Amino acid sequence: MDRAxxxxxxxxxxxxxxxxxxxxxxxxxxxxxxxxxxxxxxxxVAAIEDEFDIIISMNQQAEIETYxxxxxxxxxxxxx
Amino acid sequence: MSEGVMQxxxxxxxxxxxxxxxxxxxxxxxxxxxxLASGVEDPFSLVMEKVLSPTRAVxxxxxxxxxxxxxxxxxxxxxxVIESGIQALRDFGTGTTGSRVLNGTYQGHKECEDALRxxxxxxxxxxxxxxxxxxxxxxxxxxxxxxxxxxDIDSHASIWDGCAMGNAEIVPFKHNDITAMExxxxxxxxxxxxxxxxxxxxxxxxxxxxxxxxxxxxKENGAMVLVDExxxxxxxxxxxxxxxxxxxxxxxxxxxxxxxxxxxxTVGGFCVSNHPKFEIMRLMCRPYVFTxxxxxxxxxxxxxxxxxxxxxxxxxxxxxxxxxRLHGGLQDLGFTLGTDIPQSAIVAVIxxxxxxxxxxxxxxxxxxxxxxxxxxxxxxxNMTLLxxxxxxxxxxxxxxxxxxxFERAGKAVGII
Numbered sequence: 001m002d003r004a005x006x007x008x009x010x011x012x013x014x015x016x017x018x019x020x021x022x023x024x025x026x027x028x029x030x031x032x033x034x035x036x037x038x039x040x041x042x043x044x045v046a047a048i049e050d051e052f053d054i055i056i057s058m059n060q061q062a063e064i065e066t067y068x069x070x071x072x073x074x075x076x077x078x079x080x
Numbered sequence: 081m082s083e084g085v086m087q088x089x090x091x092x093x094x095x096x097x098x099x100x101x102x103x104x105x106x107x108x109x110x111x112x113x114x115x116l117a118s119g120v121e122d123p124f125s126l127v128m129e130k131v132l133s134p135t136r137a138v139x140x141x142x143x144x145x146x147x148x149x150x151x152x153x154x155x156x157x158x159x160x161v162i163e164s165g166i167q168a169l170r171d172f173g174t175g176t177t178g179s180r181v182l183n184g185t186y187q188g189h190k191e192c193e194d195a196l197r198x199x200x201x202x203x204x205x206x207x208x209x210x211x212x213x214x215x216x217x218x219x220x221x222x223x224x225x226x227x228x229x230x231x232d233i234d235s236h237a238s239i240w241d242g243c244a245m246g247n248a249e250i251v252p253f254k255h256n257d258i259t260a261m262e263x264x265x266x267x268x269x270x271x272x273x274x275x276x277x278x279x280x281x282x283x284x285x286x287x288x289x290x291x292x293x294x295x296x297x298x299k300e301n302g303a304m305v306l307v308d309e310x311x312x313x314x315x316x317x318x319x320x321x322x323x324x325x326x327x328x329x330x331x332x333x334x335x336x337x338x339x340x341x342x343x344x345x346t347v348g349g350f351c352v353s354n355h356p357k358f359e360i361m362r363l364m365c366r367p368y369v370f371t372x373x374x375x376x377x378x379x380x381x382x383x384x385x386x387x388x389x390x391x392x393x394x395x396x397x398x399x400x401x402x403x404x405r406l407h408g409g410l411q412d413l414g415f416t417l418g419t420d421i422p423q424s425a426i427v428a429v430i431x432x433x434x435x436x437x438x439x440x441x442x443x444x445x446x447x448x449x450x451x452x453x454x455x456x457x458x459x460x461x462n463m464t465l466l467x468x469x470x471x472x473x474x475x476x477x478x479x480x481x482x483x484x485x486f487e488r489a490g491k492a493v494g495i496i
Contacts, residue, residue, distance in 0.1 A: 039461060042233055042252065046260065055267045057228070057249035 003075045006052075010071055013051060017044050026068025052078050118435065120442040123453040133157055134345075134473045139450055147468045147482060148452035152425045153314045153395055154473035155345030155385045168380030175375045180207075181362060184373030192379040195386040196350055200321055200336065204358040206351050207379065209371050211310055211339030212238040214349030217367035218306065218335060219277065220245035227273035230264050230298075232256065232289070234282050234460045236308065248275070255282070255460060258293050265301040274303035280323030281311035284459050284467070285418030286426025288316075291327040299332055306335040311424060314343030314389045315396045315472070340382045343389060348374050348382055395472035399425055402470045402479050409483040410468075414496040418465065428454075429466040429486075436493060437464035443489035449482060 014024065017040060022033050030036045036044065045056050048070075054077045056064075064070050116122055121140065130138040134154035135146050155161055168188055178184035189207055196205035208214040219242030223229045227248040231239060234255040243250045251268075253260040261276070268274055276298040278289050291307065298305045309322035317325025320343075324333050334355055340348035351361070362368060374382075400422075407422035410429060418428030431437030434455055441453040444466070452467040459465055468482075490496035 037462075038457075042254070046254065049267070050263065053267060055228075055249075055251055055264060057251050059249055 001075075001078055003071060006075050006078060007071050009051060010048060010067075010074065013047050014044070014067075024067050026066060026071070028067040029065050030067070030070075031065070048074065054078065115434070115438055118438070120438045121445060123438060123441050126445075126450070131156075135471050135478065137450070139445070142445070142448055144445070144448050144450050145478060145482060145485075146450050147470070147474075148450050149471065150311070150342035150469055151345060151471050152311075152399060152469065153343040153345070153389060153392060154471045155343065155388070158345070158385065158388065160388065161345065161381050161384045164384040165377040165381040169377040172376035174377075176373045178372060179369055180373045181369050186373075186376050186379070188376045188379040188383065189373060192383040192386070193350075195383040196352055199319075199386050199390055200352045201330070202336075202352040203354045204352065206358070206361055206365075206368065207374065207382075208349040208351070208368055209374055210347060211337070211341060211349035212241075213367040213371065214337050214339070214351050215239050215308060216242045216245060217365040218337060218351050218361065219243060219275070220367075221361060221365045222246075222304070223248035223273070223275045227275065228268045229275045229277060230261060230268075230303065231277040232261075232279065232282075234284065235277060235279065236283065236310070237458075239277055239279075239308065243277075248273075256287070256289055258290060258297065261294060262297045262301070265298065265303060268301075274298075274301065276303045276305045278305065278307050279311070280307055280309040280316065281424040281426065283311045283426060284454060284463075284465060285428045286311075286422075286424045286467075286469075287419050288312075288323055288423045291323050291329055295324075295327070295329040295332050304334040305332065306337060307333050308337045310337070310339045310342055311426065313338050314392065315399050315425060320389055320392065320396060340378070340385075344382050344385045346378050346381045346385070348378060392472075398474075399470055399472040402472075402474045402476070403427065405476070405479050406468060406470060406482065409479070410486060413483065413487050413490065415486070415490065425470045427468045427470070429468065431464040431466060432495065434464045436495060437466060440466060440489055440493045440495060443492050444485060447485040447489055449485045449489075 018034060045061060049056055052074055064073055126139055128137040128139050134151045134156050137144055137146055172186055176184040176186060192207055193205040208217060215238035223246045225247040228251055229243050229248045230251045232255055233252045251264050253264050278294055281288055295305050307324050312322040314320040316322050319325060324330050324336060335351055335353045338350050340346045403422045403425050407427050411417060416430040418430060431440060437453060444451055454465040454467050456462040
């Protein structure tokens with residue numbers, strides 16, 4: 001699966017969590033722009049993990065601040 | 081939960097520069113100042129001037145029923161327990177001034193570990209200076225770089241801190257969700273070490289984990305299992321061994337963590353296990369090695385209390401009766417509770433928000449009742465809770481008195 005396809009799938013998972021309908025680019029931050037709190041992060045991460053059958057540990061989550069970084073990380077994990 | 085301080089901090093701007101390392105606390109300082117400005121008594125700086133019994137104290141000058149301690153089995157004033165402490169204080173002095181692995185292991189520490197092994201029917205027991213250190217030490221020591229810790233999202237701070245202190249990959253799952261746990265276990269790379277961390281009773285809502293199913297799945301997936309039984313020791317399970325006993329999974333759990341600061345009635349923590357290599361923990365576990373051991377009087381009271389808890393069937397029965405009555409009574413009054421049925425000695429009353437919660441807490445204290453006010457981030461789903469924890473020494477009449485206090489306070493604050 002290429003990056004564009006993964007981007008599309010993550011975008012649709014993100015939609016219900018994007019309550020303020022922020023325009024999402026690779027530079028959009030989860031904590032700042034999307035105002036995700038820790039509970040939202042858990043539900044959102046769980047949805048992505050289930051979609052791609054991967055684990056994004058909290059250690060890895062700490063490295064992911066923007067939407068683009070998430071797509072990159074999932075692309076890499078899904079390829080492994 | 082936050083420790084109380086006597087006065088609310090006031091945000092202060094230093095001359096010459098606007099911020100320093102304390103600036104990151106400004107939001108919390110402002111929230112606290114706002115709460116106190118509303119006129120409620122400070123929920124986090126209560127002082128008990130006199131303790132009259134396990135269920136009564138003089139708090140801020142008032143005779144108060146205690147419904148927010150973890151003194152589940154009411155052992156703090158047991159005459160035999162007190163006597164053993166006094167004897168140890170006389171015979172062994174006030175403190176050990178040393179680590180367990182150097183000069184800090186006295187006869188009393190061994191006897192306390194013997195009592196724990198007997199209580200749980202397990203081969204090994206290790207006593208720590210606090211329950212917090214038991215979780216911190218065991219988790220950070222056994223789960224290292226490249227290993228995976230799979231844990232419930234509502235785990236206690238000591239579990240999270242143990243995870244942070246080790247270098248393992250940390251994988252949380254939704255509270256008490258068996259499927260979510262299983263999915264994550266199955267995705268862990270082959271060959272990696274796996275530790276599943278669960279609690280018997282989760283202390284915020286007082287709900288119990290589905291240990292029978294969860295432990296089975298963890299073992300099927302090759303994980304070791306650690307269960308924290310801090311809030312169940314003494315009164316859940318036929319012999320008071322906790323939810324692991326009640327669920328029939330004592331033999332499948334690798335490590336049980338517990339504390340002396342709840343049912344046992346003093347302070348300290350422990351880990352019991354049947355693992356053949358368990359004793360090496362005494363040398364590898366830094367929060368065990370690099371701290372002073374418990375004072376002789378503390379381990380003596382703990383050992384006496386643990387032995388008495390083995391035969392405390394009457395106390396267990398009384399505690400459960402009180403829990404059922406309080407839970408049902410509060411439900412009938414129209415309060416929203418954390419669990420549909422009473423699952424433990426904790427009955428959590430859900431408040432609409434922090435302001436109403438603090439007002440209700442304050443109103444109950446004026447009535448002469450102490451409960452715990454719990455607020456985010458200690459609580460799940462950002463809830464504000466009034467947590468009631470029962471004691472085996474609460475009488476049936478006291479429980480009725482408590483319900484009357486809740487009714488009056490709830491109506492005054494406009495919650496029911």
